[in-house]
Structures are given as C-alpha cells and as structure tokens.
Amino acid sequence: MTATGTGTGPGPVPGTGIRLTAPAPGWSIEADVVVVGSGVAGLTAALRCAAAGRRTVVVTKARLDDGSTRWAQGGIAAALGEGDTPEQHLADTLVAGAGLCDEEAVRTLVTEGPDAVHRLIRSGARFDTAPGSEEIALTREGGHHRRRIAHAGGDATGAEISRALVEAVRAAGLRTIENALVLDLLTDADGHTSGVTLHVMGEGQHDGVGAVHAPAVVLATGGMGQVFSATTNPPVSTGDGVALALRAGAEVSDLEFVQFHPTVLYLGPEAEGQQPLISEAVRGEGAHLVDAAGTRFMVGQHELAELAPRDIVAKAIMRRAHEQGVEHMYLDGRHFGAQMWESRFPTILAACRSHDIDPVTEPIPVAPAAHYASGGVRTDLRGRTTVPGLYACGEVACTGVHGANRLASNSLLEGLVFAERIAADIAARPAPEPAAARAAGPAPASAPRTPLPLLAPEARGAVQRIMTAGAGVLRSAESLARAAAELESIRREAAEASAARATHKAPEPGVEAWEATNLLCVARVLVAAAQRRTETRGCHWREDHPERDDTSWRRHFCITLDAERALALHTTATAGFPPTADDGLPAPASP
Numbered sequence: 001m002t003a004t005g006t007g008t009g010p011g012p013v014p015g016t017g018i019r020l021t022a023p024a025p026g027w028s029i030e031a032d033v034v035v036v037g038s039g040v041a042g043l044t045a046a047l048r049c050a051a052a053g054r055r056t057v058v059v060t061k062a063r064l065d066d067g068s069t070r071w072a073q074g075g076i077a078a079a080l081g082e083g084d085t086p087e088q089h090l091a092d093t094l095v096a097g098a099g100l101c102d103e104e105a106v107r108t109l110v111t112e113g114p115d116a117v118h119r120l121i122r123s124g125a126r127f128d129t130a131p132g133s134e135e136i137a138l139t140r141e142g143g144h145h146r147r148r149i150a151h152a153g154g155d156a157t158g159a160e161i162s163r164a165l166v167e168a169v170r171a172a173g174l175r176t177i178e179n180a181l182v183l184d185l186l187t188d189a190d191g192h193t194s195g196v197t198l199h200v201m202g203e204g205q206h207d208g209v210g211a212v213h214a215p216a217v218v219l220a221t222g223g224m225g226q227v228f229s230a231t232t233n234p235p236v237s238t239g240d241g242v243a244l245a246l247r248a249g250a251e252v253s254d255l256e257f258v259q260f261h262p263t264v265l266y267l268g269p270e271a272e273g274q275q276p277l278i279s280e281a282v283r284g285e286g287a288h289l290v291d292a293a294g295t296r297f298m299v300g301q302h303e304l305a306e307l308a309p310r311d312i313v314a315k316a317i318m319r320r321a322h323e324q325g326v327e328h329m330y331l332d333g334r335h336f337g338a339q340m341w342e343s344r345f346p347t348i349l350a351a352c353r354s355h356d357i358d359p360v361t362e363p364i365p366v367a368p369a370a371h372y373a374s375g376g377v378r379t380d381l382r383g384r385t386t387v388p389g390l391y392a393c394g395e396v397a398c399t400g401v402h403g404a405n406r407l408a409s410n411s412l413l414e415g416l417v418f419a420e421r422i423a424a425d426i427a428a429r430p431a432p433e434p435a436a437a438r439a440a441g442p443a444p445a446s447a448p449r450t451p452l453p454l455l456a457p458e459a460r461g462a463v464q465r466i467m468t469a470g471a472g473v474l475r476s477a478e479s480l481a482r483a484a485a486e487l488e489s490i491r492r493e494a495a496e497a498s499a500a501r502a503t504h505k506a507p508e509p510g511v512e513a514w515e516a517t518n519l520l521c522v523a524r525v526l527v528a529a530a531q532r533r534t535e536t537r538g539c540h541w542r543e544d545h546p547e548r549d550d551t552s553w554r555r556h557f558c559i560t561l562d563a564e565r566a567l568a569l570h571t572t573a574t575a576g577f578p579p580t581a582d583d584g585l586p587a588p589a590s591p
Contacts, residue, residue: 015191015249015387016563019184020517021451021498022509025197027210031057031175032432034196034214036182036241039069040158041394041415042220043165047123048423049218050174053431057212058176059198061221061236064166068222068234068395069412072158073279073347074141075151076416077409078113081138084146086110093410096143096309097403098538099554100254102576105400108381109410109417116416117150124164127152141280141408143309149409155279155345161412181511182240183209185217185248185390193217193389196244201511215432216389218422219245219377220415223395224522226460226515228370229468232261232277238515239522241396245377246521246561247452250385253398253556253577254375255522256529259406259539260473261371262313263289265364266328267355272464275369276351278331280408283307285344287333290363291320294332311405311539314368318473321367330363368473372411374402374539375529378558380580383422391425393418400556400577404538450563453498455520457512459490463519466490471527476543480531487524494520521561528567529557 035046038060050056060067079089089110094101121127127150128137138147152160169176179201186195195213221241225233242252263283265276283289283306288296297320302308308316317329333341338360341349345359352359377385377392379399385392393399394415401414455463470483494517497506507513535549536542556572572578 015185015187016247016561018247018450018452018561018563018565020247020509020514021454022183022197022199022514023209025209025211029057029210029212031055031212031214033057033216033218033426034059034212035218035220036060036196037067037220037222037394037396038064038166039067039220039222039394039415040161040165040412041419042067042218043169044416044419045218045220045393045422046174047165047168047172048420049426050172052423052427054426056174057214058169058174059180059182059196059212060176060178061181061240063178064169064176065162066234066236067162068237069415070159070162072161072412073155073277074281074409075139075149075157076117076161076412077141077144077148077407078117078150078413079110079146079148080114080117080136080150081147084148086113088146089113089148092144093401093407094403096405096407098311098405098548099403099550100538100556100575101403102400104576105381109401109414112417112420113413116413116420120161120164120416123168125152125161126164127160128154139281140284140307142283142304142307142313143407144307149281149284151281153346154343155281155347158412177212181514182221182244183514185244185387186211186213187248187387191388193387199511199514216391216426218383219390219392219396220394220419221396223373224519225370225373227464227467227519227523227526228472229272229464230264230275231273231370232264232275233370234274238518240515240518241392242376242525243518243521245385245387245390245392246525248387248390249560250387250390251378251558251560252376252525253378253558254404254529255373255526255559256533256540256557257374257402257404257538258370258526259310259372259374260314260368262310262317262368263331263366264369264371265352265355265357266367269327276348276355277371278348278364278366279345280310282331282333282345282348285336285340287331287336289313289317290330290332291324292326292330297329309405310408311541314473314539315541317366317368328365328367331366332363333359334361334363336360372406374398374404374406378577378580379418380577381421382425383418384425384580386580391422393422403575404540451498452517452565453494454507454509454513455490455494455516456507457516459494460512460516460519462490463487463516463523467523467526471530474541474543475530477531480527484524484527484531487520487527490520491524525559525567528569529559532557532569
C-alpha cells in the first residue's frame with residue numbers, strides 16, 4: 001500500500017481500467033437509472049426516481065425481498081415521540097460515532113428522518129402501535145436516551161419494510177432483474193458513468209453476462225459481513241458494491257470500522273456463515289447481560305449499562321470472556337415471561353428454540369459477530385461518489401453519519417433519507433437523451449481494461465479465517481501484519497495462476513470466483529486502514545493502542561485503487577468529509 005499525506009485529497013479519480021475477468025456482455029438494455037440492490041435504500045431510490053419520470057431498472061443479487069433489510073429486527077430510529085427532538089437524536093448519534101461523525105450529515109439524517117418515516121408509512125409500511133392507540137409504539141436501544149425506535153411485527157421490522165417496498169415496486173411496474181450479480185461499472189470517454197455489467201444466475205428473460213446502459217448508477221448493495229467467518233449478514237453480503245467502486249476509481253472510507261453486534265446467538269467456536277441475531281431491542285426492554293454465575297457485568301461500565309453503545313458492550317463481553325477463559329456471555333430475559341417473548345420477540349424466540357435454547361426458561365448464550373460496515377463508498381450529502389454519475393446509499397455507502405460506530409437503528413433511516421436525496425439529485429438534472437439519439441452520436445471511447453485475476457471459490461473460506469483471526473473484534477499490529485501478509489499471498493498466487501494459464505488451471509469466471517475476489521479486495525482495504533489507525537476508537541479496537549487519539553486520528557482515511565492494483569491512502573484534514581465533486585448544478589430541494 002502506498003500513502004500520501006493529509007489534506008482534502010484529490011478530486012474525481014479516473015477509472016483504474018481494472019475489471020473482473022468475465023465474458024463480454026451478450027445482451028443489453030437501456031435505462032435512465034439503474035439501482036443495484038433491493039433493500040430499503042435501493043427500493044426507495046428506485047421508487048422516487050421512477051416517480052420523477054426516470055426509466056428505472058432494479059438489479060438485485062437474489063430475490064427482491066432477500067437482501068439485508070428483511071433481517072433487521074430492532075427497528076428504525078427517528079425523533080417521533082413526544083418530548084424527543086432531532087437535536088437529541090443528533091447528540092446520541094455523535095456520541096456513538098466517537099468523534100468521527102460528519103455533523104452536517106448527521107443533522108441531515110435526524111432532521112429529515114421523521115418525515116421520511118411518515119412517507120414510508122404512506123408507501124404501505126405498518127409499524128406496531130401502542131395498545132388502544134394509533135400512535136406508533138416506540139422503544140429504546142443501545143446509545144439512545146429516548147424511546148425513538150419504531151418497530152413492526154415485534155421484532156420483524158425489516159421484513160415489514162421490505163414487504164411494503166417490494167409491493168410498491170411491483171405496483172409501479174418497475175423493471176427488475178433478480179438473481180443478478182453486478183460485475184463492473186461502465187464509463188464513457190469522459191469517465192462518466194454509463195451503466196453496469198452484470199451476470200444473471202439461471203435462465204429467464206436474460207441469462208449470463210449482460211449490461212444495463214444508464215447515465216446514473218445507484219449502488220445499494222448492502223454490506224460485506226461475509227468477509228468474516230461468522231456474521232449476521234446474509235450470504236449475499238460479499239462487498240460487491242465496494243469492490244466495484246474501487247475498480248471504478250471511487251474513494252472508500254472508514255472500512256476499518258466494522259461493527260460487531262454484541263449479542264449474537266453463540267452456536268459454538270466452529271460456527272460459520274450467517275448467525276442468528278438477538279436484537280438490541282431485547283436489552284431495550286430490560287434483559288440483562290450476565291456471566292455464567294449470573295453476575296451483571298455492564299453495571300458500572302457505562303451510565304446506560306446494557307444499553308451502552310454497541311462497541312462498548314461488545315468490548316465488555318470480550319473482556320469478561322477473556323478474564324474467565326470462556327467463549328461467550330449470556331443474555332437473561334427470563335423475567336419477561338412467555339407471553340412477552342411470544343408477542344414482542346416471536347422471531348428471536350423461534351430462532352433460539354430452533355437451536356434448543358428456550359429464552360423463557362434459560363439465559364441465551366451470546367457473543368459478538370460481524371454485523372455492520374460503518375464505512376463504504378464515500379459520498380456527499382446527495383449520495384454522489386467521486387465518480388461522476390455513480391451514487392451510493394445504505395450500508396455500501398459512507399455518508400459520514402455513522403463515524404466510528406453506528407448508533408443502533410440508524411441504518412434503516414440512513415437508507416431512507418439518503419436514497420430520497422439521491423433521487424432528488426437525479427430528478428434535478430436534465431432528462432437523458434433517448435437511446436436512439438445517443439446511438440446516433442460518436443461512439444464512446446472506453447479505457448483499456450485489465451482483467452483482474454480471479455480467486456478460486458475455495459479461497460473464500462481462507463479469506464474469512466484470516467480476517468476473523470487478524471482483524472476481528474480484537475486487533476493488534478502483529479495480528480494485522482499477519483493478516484496483510486496472508487491476504488497478499490492469496491492475491492499473488494491468483495496473479496501467478498492467471499499469468500501462467502498455459503501450465504496452471506486458473507479459476508473460471510463465475511459467481512463463486514467473483515464473490516471470493518470481491519471479498520479479498522475489501523479485506524485488503526480494511527486491513528490496510530486498520531493497520532494505519534494506531535488507536536482504539538469506536539468499533540476499531542487495537543490492543544496495542546488502547547486509547548483514543550484525537551490529535552492524530554480524528555480524521556478519515558480515503559482509499560483508492562490504482563491501475564497497478566495498489567492501494568493509495570490519504571487522510572482528511574478534519575472529521576468532516578471534503579466535497580466529492582462540484583458539477584455546477586444547484587443542490588436539489590429536500591424531499
């Protein structure tokens with residue numbers, strides 16, 4: 001990795017010319033906007049763009065309702081309750097972000113959030129209401145000093161939001177391409193976005209590698225939790241959007257800040273893949289964290305005890321486990337009684353019982369697991385990245401809202417607010433020329449394309465094990481150096497196999513090889529940033545640098561990939577982000 005000095009950093013970055021090794025597109029369609037992802041951020045952006053008269057295509061890796069949003073249990077945070085205000089929500093978010101939130105971005109989130117939630121309700125989402133009332137029932141989660149979490153179905157908020165948005169998309173007749181893995185960004189001769197290539201898995205209207213040509217691309221691909229062995233993320237969360245953006249020359253930021261949810265159902269030291277989440281709302285309703293002896297160890301650790309910000313709770317669990325030589329702690333909600341478990345937390349109750357654990361009669365074994373990427377593709381307040389025409393929202397994006405640690409239930413709200421802002425920005429621009437008019441003009445030149453050596457599918461497990469051991473909850477210079485060396489070894493072996501195809505069998509292009517290659521890309525960036533950040537801040541915990549260092553590190557890393565596949569890193573001058581670009585267009589009005 002190479003590194004440049006501090007400062008505001010470069011402006012828009014030219015494309016790297018690097019692309020995944022893949023067949024040439026065998027089919028193509030035209031659109032004004034292509035949205036990649038079908039969670040709350042992607043579908044909100046798609047609906048708003050379509051309502052503005054833009055021909056919108058939604059591309060999603062699985063089914064429309066199979067992204068990360070539907071797994072969200074806790075709820076969506078907004079200042080909706082009596083006595084609560086956006087200023088109080090702002091204060092809680094800034095505290096959780098440990099000094100690295102972009103305050104302007106947070107203010108945008110909390111100010112526009114309540115109206116965005118009400119628009120979501122008008123789109124068909126049904127939130128739980130207080131008994132005998134039409135008022136939205138609100139609860140608390142970690143880091144919140146007010147009851148401001150709206151939930152649905154007890155602990156199935158994401159599933160309800162996903163249902164409502166999917167129904168709205170289908171009712172609006174939006175064109176969708178399901179079971180499609182996005183590959184790379186297409187750009188024109190001026191470096192402006194002109195669409196994406198993608199691979200459709202299985203037969204249908206489209207099959208195999210194709211292209212969607214559009215002057216605006218919205219990345220809403222979710223997270224990258226599958227870079228670790230155990231995560232709450234679904235199998236599709238392989239960092240595809242971040243990897244695509246890096247290959248396109250975009251900046252990514254804050255990837256070292258991976259939030260490990262403190263209370264994930266512990267299924268043993270060998271558990272891998274998606275793990276059952278025990279929502280923070282369980283603690284919000286009064287469950288206690290205890291050790292095997294039944295001692296509450298969060299009391300005295302923080303003023304909010306079990307409802308402290310997630311990084312503090314995760315660290316406390318790990319410390320107590322290490323002190324006692326065990327792998328997990330317990331979450332005790334036996335005092336809730338059967339009726340409350342069945343009505344308030346039916347999803348969690350069923351998940352626990354499916355693993356022969358009954359929360360009604362016994363404490364739940366819990367341990368931290370990778371949950372949420374606070375960083376991602378860097379954007380401004382309109383969702384614009386450093387590549388013209390490329391937008392990002394939701395977990396794939398880094399808006400500056402989350403800082404070093406996301407406040408509980410701010411993620412769904414961020415997806416809503418910034419997706420609406422992206423749609424407003426796209427709608428404010430002149431309508432694209434019809435496809436026929438563009439075709440009549442000069443053919444766009446394309447940058448030279450360098451095929452990226454692919455990883456063998458089995459390398460995915462190796463990357464996950466390396467990251468879990470070296471860049472998990474606890475990190476050190478030694479563990480990170482080991483991880484960096486092992487990841488580089490995997491990258492080098494792939495390059496050598498690709499260069500010697502005549503004598504070595506290189507992996508064939510395909511979904512598993514593309515996903516493994518994307519995971520390696522985001523893993524390298526995460527480790528590089530974690531090595532550089534020699535402090536403990538938020539959910540980045542360095543055992544060898546246990547203190548927070550505001551003098552040196554109250555700033556962000558902005559990382560790009562160059563044409564030689566090397567990582568270039570520069571730091572911002574402050575905790576705020578510099579502009580992504582100035583295209584001379586006025587800022588769109590708020591939704």
